[in-house]
Amino acid sequence: MEIYRERVLSHYREPHNQRHPDSVDHQAIGFNPLCGDKLTVYFALENDVLADVAFEGTGCAIAIASASMMTEALQGLPLARAQQLIDAARAMLAHGEMPDEERLAEVRALEGVREYPSRIKCATLAWSAAAAALDGNMQQVSTE
Amino acid sequence: MSSPAFDVQSIRNDFPILHQEVHGCPLAFLDSAASAQRPQQVLDAIDHYYSHDHANVHRGVHTLSHRATDAYEGAREKVRAFINAKTTQEIVFTSGTTEAINLVAASLGPSICAGDEILITHMEHHSNIVPWKMLCERSGAVLKVVPIDRDGVLLTDKIPDMINARTRLLAVTHVSNALGTVNPVKSIVATAHTAGVPVLLDGAQATLHAAVDVQELDCDFYAFSGHKMCGPTGIGVLYGREAWLERLPPWQGGGEMILSVTFTDTVYNKLPYKFEAGTPNIAGAIGLGAAIDYLLHIGRGNIAAYEKYLLDYLTDRLAQIEGLRLIGTAPDKAGVQSFVIDGIHPHDLGTVLDHKGVAIRTGHHCAMPVMDFFGVPGTARASLAFYNTTAEIDQLIDALAVAREMLA
Numbered sequence: 001m002e003i004y005r006e007r008v009l010s011h012y013r014e015p016h017n018q019r020h021p022d023s024v025d026h027q028a029i030g031f032n033p034l035c036g037d038k039l040t041v042y043f044a045l046e047n048d049v050l051a052d053v054a055f056e057g058t059g060c061a062i063a064i065a066s067a068s069m070m071t072e073a074l075q076g077l078p079l080a081r082a083q084q085l086i087d088a089a090r091a092m093l094a095h096g097e098m099p100d101e102e103r104l105a106e107v108r109a110l111e112g113v114r115e116y117p118s119r120i121k122c123a124t125l126a127w128s129a130a131a132a133a134l135d136g137n138m139q140q141v142s143t144e
Numbered sequence: 145m146s147s148p149a150f151d152v153q154s155i156r157n158d159f160p161i162l163h164q165e166v167h168g169c170p171l172a173f174l175d176s177a178a179s180a181q182r183p184q185q186v187l188d189a190i191d192h193y194y195s196h197d198h199a200n201v202h203r204g205v206h207t208l209s210h211r212a213t214d215a216y217e218g219a220r221e222k223v224r225a226f227i228n229a230k231t232t233q234e235i236v237f238t239s240g241t242t243e244a245i246n247l248v249a250a251s252l253g254p255s256i257c258a259g260d261e262i263l264i265t266h267m268e269h270h271s272n273i274v275p276w277k278m279l280c281e282r283s284g285a286v287l288k289v290v291p292i293d294r295d296g297v298l299l300t301d302k303i304p305d306m307i308n309a310r311t312r313l314l315a316v317t318h319v320s321n322a323l324g325t326v327n328p329v330k331s332i333v334a335t336a337h338t339a340g341v342p343v344l345l346d347g348a349q350a351t352l353h354a355a356v357d358v359q360e361l362d363c364d365f366y367a368f369s370g371h372k373m374c375g376p377t378g379i380g381v382l383y384g385r386e387a388w389l390e391r392l393p394p395w396q397g398g399g400e401m402i403l404s405v406t407f408t409d410t411v412y413n414k415l416p417y418k419f420e421a422g423t424p425n426i427a428g429a430i431g432l433g434a435a436i437d438y439l440l441h442i443g444r445g446n447i448a449a450y451e452k453y454l455l456d457y458l459t460d461r462l463a464q465i466e467g468l469r470l471i472g473t474a475p476d477k478a479g480v481q482s483f484v485i486d487g488i489h490p491h492d493l494g495t496v497l498d499h500k501g502v503a504i505r506t507g508h509h510c511a512m513p514v515m516d517f518f519g520v521p522g523t524a525r526a527s528l529a530f531y532n533t534t535a536e537i538d539q540l541i542d543a544l545a546v547a548r549e550m551l552a
């Protein structure tokens with residue numbers, strides 16, 4: 001099945017950076033009321049650089065794999081660059097726009113969700129939360 | 145366990161939609177609790193009406209208007225007979241169960257005061273919770289909730305203690321859509337009536353599965369939807385005991401529901417038209433009438449027996465799957481089985497099953513309090529109708545094995 005490529009399943013089985021970081025400067029919750037999935041995204045900053053990106057929460061395979069990939073992709077980026085990458089990832093997952101971003105190579109494994117309209121929000125959940133975390137602090141964003 | 149004499153293959157031939165492939169597999173439609181499918185007879189009735197008889201009802205002297213009115217009122221009589229109401233005045237057409245319940249909540253509204261109480265149960269669909277919550281917010285009344293146990297059985301022995309002089313209504317589902325539980329509604333009504341409390345029954349999940357007799361149940365209101373019993377979407381019914389419907393004020397104003405209008409006075413129409421403002425869903429009512437004919441033709445008893453056979457088969461096979469937890473294990477159930485599988489999110493399950501041609505519902509089933517009670521964000525739910533087969537259940541079980549292989 002295109003949607004459950006091996007790369008996706010391996011992130012789901014062993015998610016990267018699924019933990020509460022030692023220090024948190026920004027965080028936001030992504031919530032999908034349709035299925036009750038809830039992910040919290042954490043950013044630790046050092047001089048406007050994302051020194052640590054992590055997440056916690058529960059979700060389906062797509063939501064968890066996407067969150068895991070998100071933490072990897074954003075790790076170590078300056079804030080402005082992180083913003084660009086988040087926008088590109090959301091455009092790719094939601095609208096199929098193929099970004100010219102080396103850093104999103106892994107996230108491309110999630111492409112298969114485009115064939116399952118009801119699952120696109122699962123894939124964008126962590127990225128929406130990351131966008132909200134960049135914008136401010138202690139927010140909750142909903143997919144609906 | 146053997147199949148009762150029931151020619152499911154010939155029944156399936158009446159349902160064109162069932163004969164298709166999804167992702168290269170035969171469709172196994174196990175989501176009838178969300179909305180059932182329609183037989184050709186219902187599609188034909190709607191088509192015939194629009195092709196030959198359509199005009200507005202109750203308004204014209206011309207032939208088509210007469211035909212449309214006769215067909216629409218004929219459908220009302222079919223509904224009356226189907227649930228054994230005393231008169232067609234007690235049959236109000238609505239857009240569905242949801243609108244029927246909202247009608248009662250809105251019309252009852254002006255008579256509800258701060259401190260009054262509305263009693264519902266923990267297993268209600270959102271459409272039998274939210275209208276009452278809204279009424280409570282408007283009026284200052286209090287919402288009380290009858291609890292359930294771990295099998296999904298309603299704790300009916302708590303009801304007498306939860307009723308008092310301020311209780312204005314008990315609203316309870318006949319059959320739970322999330323758990324499949326069939327509630328002992330006749331004795332629940334009797335209990336409530338002893339204390340003088342009227343009862344509304346949500347019959348959305350009941351009418352496809354078993355015969356309903358509102359006089360025998362002695363309920364004051366009974367709400368149900370056409371699309372859950374092989375009829376069209378956008379049509380439903382509120383049965384109301386005549387004395388209650390006479391007493392309640394109308395909830396929407398417009399044409400049809402009045403006898404005379406001046407700018408100073410309006411005289412409301414008689415029952416049931418008082419509650420049917422505007423041009424009704426004529427084709428929907430006619431389609432519902434055709435669905436009733438169809439169900440009666442197959443036989444209520446035959447349907448119930450075959451469904452019980454299918455449900456037992458489904459539950460048995462599910463119970464053998466390691467790491468699968470059945471949600472909703474009441475002794476008296478309709479053809480619905482919810483479950484969760486360790487380590488697999490219901491959404492992922494739904495997607496993998498769809499890939500194998502199996503349609504089930506995943507999520508909270510519009511019953512978030514039930515999900516909270518069982519401590520799960522959602523479940524997978526297979527639901528059955530008389531046109532399903534054990535082969536489709538086998539297809540589900542095989543697809544679950546694939547999902548476990550892939551995801552667990």
Ligand SMILES: Cc1ncc(COP(=O)(O)O)c(C=O)c1O
Pocket residue numbers: 177178239240241242243269271272317319320321346348349369510
């Ligand atoms: C128990 C129950 N009540 C009410 C409803 C609402 O029915 P409708 O959406 O047709 O108004 C449903 C439908 O899912 C249901 O299962």
